[in-house]
Amino acid sequence: EMAPKSWAIAHPERSAMLLSPAFRAVVKVVRPLIRVLNAISNALVRLCRVTPRDELTSVHNRDQLTHLIEESERLGLISKGDSGLVTRSLTEPQTPVAAFQIPAERIVTVSADADLDRILAVATAADRTRLLVRDGQDVLGSVHARDALVARAGGRDVSARALARPVPELAPDETAAHAVERLRERRATIAVVRDE
Numbered sequence: 001e002m003a004p005k006s007w008a009i010a011h012p013e014r015s016a017m018l019l020s021p022a023f024r025a026v027v028k029v030v031r032p033l034i035r036v037l038n039a040i041s042n043a044l045v046r047l048c049r050v051t052p053r054d055e056l057t058s059v060h061n062r063d064q065l066t067h068l069i070e071e072s073e074r075l076g077l078i079s080k081g082d083s084g085l086v087t088r089s090l091t092e093p094q095t096p097v098a099a100f101q102i103p104a105e106r107i108v109t110v111s112a113d114a115d116l117d118r119i120l121a122v123a124t125a126a127d128r129t130r131l132l133v134r135d136g137q138d139v140l141g142s143v144h145a146r147d148a149l150v151a152r153a154g155g156r157d158v159s160a161r162a163l164a165r166p167v168p169e170l171a172p173d174e175t176a177a178h179a180v181e182r183l184r185e186r187r188a189t190i191a192v193v194r195d196e
Helices: 002-010 012-047 063-075 082-089 114-128 147-155 176-186
Strands: 109-111 128-133 136-145
Touching: 012 147, 063 082, 063 109, 109 114, 109 147, 114 128, 114 147, 136 147
Parallel strands: 109 128
Antiparallel strands: 128 136
């Protein structure tokens, strides 16, 4: 029991790449059974005149989220700067996004021509999982370190340009609340604020 666990801890990237296909296969096989069992349990709950509720759909108010952010900062899970940025966006929803904008010189980026090793080196050095991909002054999108790891494990030799995913563009005068809504719609975690 301890040997595989120790190996996985010592080699997290390699173990994730080796084990993820097996986990996906198990999920694919077991998912129909889980759906049937879930439907049966929901039917039994309805017989008791109770509306079934998904445990994952919990809603947090601003105070709860602010407390969660403060605790994450205290435990060292997020930096003080990131904590302040997120807290301000929650407590001041009508503030323009320009107030939260990170100056261009502080943004961690990779060149569009960067290879997989360069992407992973920059992500590791900056302690970031998502990096903006630039071609000169133009932002092409963002690349996730996970995508670079998957490409490398698959033996693909691709550049940051090929892995880049589009990022939403925001106007500096958009409110934080509107920006969060746009990010949610696009299922994005970062955006580019265009200074015109």
